[in-house]
Amino acid sequence: MADIRAGRLDAAVIAENFGDMLPAFSANEARVAAERCLFCHDAPCVTACPTSIDIPLFIRQIAAANPIGAARTILDSNIMGAMCARVCPTENLCEGVCVREVSEGKAIEIGRLQRHATDAAFTAGRQFYKAGPPTGRHVAVVGAGPAGLACAHKLATLGHTVTVFEARDKAGGLNEFGIAAYKATNDVAQHEVEYILAVGNITIEYRKRLGRNITLAGLKRDHDAVFLGMGLGDTNDLGLGVEPEGVLDAVTYITALRQAPDKAALPVGRRVVVIGGGMTAIDIATQTKKLGADEVTIVYRRGKDQMSASPYEQDVAQTHGVTIRHWMRPVEVVAIGGNLSAVKLEYTGLDGGKLVGTGETVTLPCDQLFKAIGQSFVTADLADAGGQIAMSDGRIAVDAERRTSLAGIWAGGDCVAGGQDLTVTAVEDGKRAALSIDRVLRGAAVAAAE
Amino acid sequence: MADLRVTFAGIRAPNPFWLASAPPTDKEYNVVRAFKAGWGGVVWKTLGEDGPPIVNVSGPRYGAIHASDRRVIGFNNIELITDRPLQTNLEEIKRVKKEWPDRAMVVSLMVPCDEESWKTILKRVEWTECDGIELNFGCPHGMSERGMGAAVGQVPEYVEMVTRWCKQHTRMPVIVKLTPNVSSVIPPARAAKKGGADAVSLTNTVNSMMGVDLDAMSPWPHVGGKGTHGGMCGPVVKPIALNMVAEIARNAETAGLPLSGIGGIETWKDAAEYLALGCGTVQVCTAAMVYGFRIVAEMKAGLADWMDAKGYRTIDDFRGMAAPKVTDWQHLNLDYVVKARIDQDLCISCGRCHVACEDTSHQAITNLVNGVRRFEVIEEECVGCNLCAVVCPVENCITMVEKAEGYVDPRTGIVVGGHRTWMEHPNNPMAKDPKPARMADPAE
Numbered sequence: 001m002a003d004i005r006a007g008r009l010d011a012a013v014i015a016e017n018f019g020d021m022l023p024a025f026s027a028n029e030a031r032v033a034a035e036r037c038l039f040c041h042d043a044p045c046v047t048a049c050p051t052s053i054d055i056p057l058f059i060r061q062i063a064a065a066n067p068i069g070a071a072r073t074i075l076d077s078n079i080m081g082a083m084c085a086r087v088c089p090t091e092n093l094c095e096g097v098c099v100r101e102v103s104e105g106k107a108i109e110i111g112r113l114q115r116h117a118t119d120a121a122f123t124a125g126r127q128f129y130k131a132g133p134p135t136g137r138h139v140a141v142v143g144a145g146p147a148g149l150a151c152a153h154k155l156a157t158l159g160h161t162v163t164v165f166e167a168r169d170k171a172g173g174l175n176e177f178g179i180a181a182y183k184a185t186n187d188v189a190q191h192e193v194e195y196i197l198a199v200g201n202i203t204i205e206y207r208k209r210l211g212r213n214i215t216l217a218g219l220k221r222d223h224d225a226v227f228l229g230m231g232l233g234d235t236n237d238l239g240l241g242v243e244p245e246g247v248l249d250a251v252t253y254i255t256a257l258r259q260a261p262d263k264a265a266l267p268v269g270r271r272v273v274v275i276g277g278g279m280t281a282i283d284i285a286t287q288t289k290k291l292g293a294d295e296v297t298i299v300y301r302r303g304k305d306q307m308s309a310s311p312y313e314q315d316v317a318q319t320h321g322v323t324i325r326h327w328m329r330p331v332e333v334v335a336i337g338g339n340l341s342a343v344k345l346e347y348t349g350l351d352g353g354k355l356v357g358t359g360e361t362v363t364l365p366c367d368q369l370f371k372a373i374g375q376s377f378v379t380a381d382l383a384d385a386g387g388q389i390a391m392s393d394g395r396i397a398v399d400a401e402r403r404t405s406l407a408g409i410w411a412g413g414d415c416v417a418g419g420q421d422l423t424v425t426a427v428e429d430g431k432r433a434a435l436s437i438d439r440v441l442r443g444a445a446v447a448a449a450e
Numbered sequence: 451m452a453d454l455r456v457t458f459a460g461i462r463a464p465n466p467f468w469l470a471s472a473p474p475t476d477k478e479y480n481v482v483r484a485f486k487a488g489w490g491g492v493v494w495k496t497l498g499e500d501g502p503p504i505v506n507v508s509g510p511r512y513g514a515i516h517a518s519d520r521r522v523i524g525f526n527n528i529e530l531i532t533d534r535p536l537q538t539n540l541e542e543i544k545r546v547k548k549e550w551p552d553r554a555m556v557v558s559l560m561v562p563c564d565e566e567s568w569k570t571i572l573k574r575v576e577w578t579e580c581d582g583i584e585l586n587f588g589c590p591h592g593m594s595e596r597g598m599g600a601a602v603g604q605v606p607e608y609v610e611m612v613t614r615w616c617k618q619h620t621r622m623p624v625i626v627k628l629t630p631n632v633s634s635v636i637p638p639a640r641a642a643k644k645g646g647a648d649a650v651s652l653t654n655t656v657n658s659m660m661g662v663d664l665d666a667m668s669p670w671p672h673v674g675g676k677g678t679h680g681g682m683c684g685p686v687v688k689p690i691a692l693n694m695v696a697e698i699a700r701n702a703e704t705a706g707l708p709l710s711g712i713g714g715i716e717t718w719k720d721a722a723e724y725l726a727l728g729c730g731t732v733q734v735c736t737a738a739m740v741y742g743f744r745i746v747a748e749m750k751a752g753l754a755d756w757m758d759a760k761g762y763r764t765i766d767d768f769r770g771m772a773a774p775k776v777t778d779w780q781h782l783n784l785d786y787v788v789k790a791r792i793d794q795d796l797c798i799s800c801g802r803c804h805v806a807c808e809d810t811s812h813q814a815i816t817n818l819v820n821g822v823r824r825f826e827v828i829e830e831e832c833v834g835c836n837l838c839a840v841v842c843p844v845e846n847c848i849t850m851v852e853k854a855e856g857y858v859d860p861r862t863g864i865v866v867g868g869h870r871t872w873m874e875h876p877n878n879p880m881a882k883d884p885k886p887a888r889m890a891d892p893a894e
Contacts (some may be wrong), residue, residue, distance in 0.1 A: 035518040041801030042817060103798035103844070261618050 002246050002339040002367040003270040008292025009230065011264040017290035021182040021316070022086075030116040034063035038099060038110045045094035046108060048418075049100060050428045051078035052219065055094055059113055070120030074114055074129050079129075079153045079431075082122065082147055082192045083175045084424045085114035086183045089279075089310045093424070106348055122191055131201040132159030139440045140165065142210050142222040145173020146423045147229030147413025149196050150430030151437075156201040158438045163223070164202060168207035171197075173231060174414075175254040175423060180283040181263070182290070211381040220408060224444075225437045228396065228404070228411035232375035238275065240333055246340030247333055248273065250284040250372035257287060258374065269368030272296045273343050275330055277307035277371030284370045285322040296322045301329040301348050301355060326351065333369065343369055377415055391419035401436035402429050410437060452757035453764045454750060456490070458730040459623040459648035459708050461581040463554035465490035466765060467721065467749050471558035471584060471627070474530055474743070478542035484631025485546075487743035490749060493625075493651075493733060497539055499561040499571060504533040509673030509854075513660035515686060524686035525736045526658050528678060530592045531560055536574070544578040548786035554731075556625065560586040560598050563608060565615045572620040585612060587638070588654020590681045600654070603629035604639035613645025619780050625710060628652040628694070630687070632889045635694040641706045649708035650698065651733060653691045655681025684736040684794035688714030692727060699728040699773040713823035716745070718752025728770035784875055785868035785887070787859050788834040788850040790827045792813070797848035799823055803838035803848060810837055830860040830877050858890040865890055 009017070025033065037059040045055040053074050061070035074081035090096070090111040101107035121128075136158045141148045144166035152162040175189040180377060197204070206212045210230055221225045235249050246269065260266055268291040274281050277300035289296045298317065300307055303326045307314060325345075332344040342365045344353060346357040360409045390397040390405035395417040399402055402412045412429025419425050454465040468477050469484055470493040476495040477845045484492060498504060506529055515524030532539055548557040557580045561567040573655030575583060585591075594601040609626065616624045626642035628635055630653035633778035642650050655680050663670040669677025690869030691713025716737040724732045737745055762768045776824045792803065792815075804825050807815040814822060815838060827838075839848040853859070856868035865888040876884040 032519060037801060038800045040799075041805035042823070043801075044799070044823075099798045099800045 002341065004246060004267050006265050006267045007073075008268060009264070013263070014291060015266045018181050018185070018287075020185045024119060025109075025112055025116045030062055030067070030113060031065075033109050033113055034059045035098065037063070040099055044097035044099065045108075048093045049077075050093070050422070050424045051084075051431070053077040053081070055110055057206075058117055059108065059110070059226075059300070064111055066359045067117045067120035068124055070117035071126070071449040072112075074117055074123070075128060075251050078424065078427050079150050079196055080175070080192060080423060080427045081114055082118035082195075083146070083184065083189055084177075085111050085118055086177070086188070087179050088422065088424050091311070091312045092310050103355060103416060122195065127195070129153070129157050129199045129200055131156045131199055132143075134161070134201075135159040135441065138163070138222075139163065139225045139227065139437060139441075140219040141227045141229060142214075142219070143167070143173065143228070143230035143415075144171035144174060144193075144204055145229055145231050145413060146426035147192065147231075147415075147430040147433075148227065151227045151229060151410075151412065151434045152202045152430075153199055154195045154373060154431050154434030155437060156199050158434065160201070160224075160438070160441065162202045164204045165208035165210070165214055165219070166206050167212075167230070169206045171204055171206075173426075177258055178251060178252070178280075178283075179258070179423075180287055181258055182276050184258075201353055211378075211383060215324050216382065216409070224373075224441055225407075226368055226409045226411065227430070227433050227437065229412045229413040229417060229426070230381065233381060234376045234380035235371065236374045236376055238330055238333075238371055238373070244333060244335035244338055244340045246335075246367060247371070250280050250370040251375065252274070253370060254280070254283060254287070263291065266291055266402070267317075267364065268293050270294045270414055271366045272368045272370065273366040273373055274283045274298045274370045276300065276374070277302065277309060277368075278310050278372065278374065280374075281370075281372035282309045282317045282322075284372055286320045286417045288368070288370075289320045289322055293368075297366075298322060299326045299343075300332065301328050301330050302325065303327060324349065328358065328362075330369075331357070334363065340366065340368060340369055375414070395419075398429075400432070402433035403436060452754040454490075454754060456731055456765055458554070458710065459582060459625060461491070461623055462552075463490035463731065463777075464552055465750055466663045466725065466729075466753075468492060468554060468556075468731050468733045469738060470736045471495050471586065472739070472787060473527075473529060473759075474735065474738050477534065478540075480547050480558060481542075481546050484743045485550045485553050487540050488746045489553070489743065490679040491556065491581075491731070493556040493558050493584050494539065494543055494580070494591070496558040496560045497536055497568055497575070498531050498570065500536045503535060504530045506530055506533050507673045509566075512753055513671045513680065514662060514684070517709050517831060521563060522736070522740050523684055524571040524658075524660070524682055524842065525684040525739070526655065526660050526680040527678040528673075531558075531586070531589070531783065533572070535837040536593040537827075540578050542810045543575075543580055547581075547609060554582075555580040556582045556584050556588050560589065560593060560626070563597055563602060563612065566614065569619045572622075576620060576622065580622070582625060583620065584625040584627050584651060585610075585616060586627055586654070588631075588681075590629065590631055591679060600629045600631055603654070604632055605629075609638045610641035610645040613642050613647050613773035613778045614787060617646035622778075623648040625649045625651050627654055627712075629654045630690055630694060631657045632830050633695045635697055636701050639698045639701075639707065643704055643707050647707070649710060649730070651671070651710035651712055652694050652698070653713050654689070655683045656687050658682035671747075683713065684740075685714040685716060688720060691827055691834050694728045695724060695729060696773060696776040699770065713748075716741075717808060718749045721749055722756060722768075723764055723772075727774040728773045730765075730769065731786040732892075780872040781867050783871060785864060785866065785870050786865050787853040787857065787864070789829050790834065790836075790838050791849055791851045791854050792825055792827055792838075793847050793849070794824075796844050797825060798844055798847075799825065800843060802823060802841045802843065806837050806841045810835075812837075828892055833861065855871065863889050876879055 039056045058073040060069040094110045095107035098107035113325045141164045170194045172189045272288045290343045328345040331346045334342040347360045396411045410433040413426035456466045471493040475492045489812045511529045517523045591600030594598040626647040661670040709729045709730035710731045712733040721732045804815045804817040842848045853866045857866040869890045
């Protein structure tokens, strides 16, 4: 009988487990950290930031006792600076190229400093932005995730009216539903959404899903421009046939976990296996461990270096007691009486660069198995576009301005091809698209006036 | 092993590290702790004349300038001379000197500017059997408004007069402590020498305001909403004091006057610099106030280790060696050429050298080479100013390389090897015998 139950740990222990993994800096810690910054010329950290935040400037502002001014510097480039401070894989971005990382192996703690600044602005209730002078133009944004909200915010500050269509009944996208809970404590994702919406001229219509109760053709007809930022609607499947009870989708579970008022009420297996090598795999593994799972094993079909989860994230999982096993793939889920009892894994290897099974297998008993092998775009959502939107690698193709192949339609975030599936890149997509939309709408206004 | 013993103005001490007249030398308790820690001597905090005790503010007396990590690099105070009864101080001085006979015990004094006042206090101080006295002619706040301290030190005639009274009325060596709050330190130093001073010590604190409190809209720190200027010390004043020491050491009228160096000494190296300019002892206050007395262990060991490495047996072996190298600008060799060199193995690519050079006017450091982030010196533009080396966060990554004889400076075309000062430069209309530059042969 599969051992899956709620309340494996005391509620108090679970609450502590889901506290801030990396606590906020005190003012003194922030000053000490900030004073290490060299204020580099043409700083590599800025180049590495997808949203090009002027990092040396905001750190200098913190060092000069102006954390709220620092927040303005951050938010001017990245309106989701508060969440990005918590979820960016900084070791692969700004901190990875920090000259103090390169020279001493100890980067400036840019992410934590960014959090210090944005927290200061939020705590003080400082709103830096307001809606621009009305242009009379109306833009539809699909999806209230990082890409959609960043786009909507920029458009509103430029004077356009924005309606955001969100499939769920809450805004925030993966920041709200997908990121590990211990990275976004104290409801920070919702505070950020509120901050963005406070600019005005943005309306969100909830429970509106493209292809279900709204259509692209309709949006185009009723608005001057459309931005698509609906993310990835589907998760990939193991392809092992009928799944018994106990095989779960990691994204769905994390969504439930993020929204659960009492995390101790979430049922979790005694022995958990996670299939995948990305951030979602790390997040589900670490969080099931925090919920009290006894043994948690991540199984990844390739090696450590091929995992898309950063080395830092892998360390997080391992220091929480998660075992990561490489070069293995599931070939069979074993069930007893319709309930999962084990997973049969095959060792893998490379044959001329191609991943192949070696034929050797091992069976790992487990009560719960999470699929975390990526998400995919639901192309059916784009039906009724009034034409064919060009796709690339199964996602929407866009140019540097985030224009799709159809005039009047822009796209960004995880639903477009070539991205890194990060909050920060989604924000940049939304920002760039908004500027492009603004140029087009203003050009049209000029043309109309002539 | 290096011998750190010194004899200064006839006063013997086991090492040149003395505590300056200041809060750490205000009473027996502290001075005994200092001697236990290994200080070679102290200048007891300034005594005034007998009478009602001095009254200090009960608000903040000290302010500071901080560098990264809150390191105190500048410090100031508005504290007055000792606020303890004269007799108490005298008894403690006598007792400590008796218990610590090998350490230098100098007593700082400040009384009104009349002969009788000085005569009176000198007799009472002699009773302590201390080794000498230091005349506080430098304190810039509180006492100067009452005609003492800097008010005396800024008037050479008073310096000479009071020094002479002291020499007349005591057998003790007299050290005159000079104020930096003058346009030139030479007149008061000369006056001290004329008055018969056995030595001068310098400098006292620099007139200063540490900041402005932008909430209170008053000086920072302030006493009940109002603030006043104080005396600044600490690492930021070391360059001021070093220059004044050098001025006295190389001036024909004051050269040879024993000097006790004071100002921003935190490590053995700071002390060695004062000694190299000719000082016979150094006095420390701020570093002891910030870090405690045990810093002297580093100072003594560091100085001895450096002397051993250099082969100096006694302090006199190197004392004053740098003084003859101090000169005036017009005597510098204008044909001497250095160019910056960036050690690419040490470079961390922060780009600070580039932007400093770019924005400061020489544009002599690249930021991209063949499209790649790289910082290299453009010798055609480099004037050898040292700015890049100063701003570089990595020690010894950027060095100023002396160009050998025969090097043709691509910036000026001048061949290195000549020696022309401004006195001989053709651009100087006052040059008596101008020498042309040695230029590269254009045919080459």
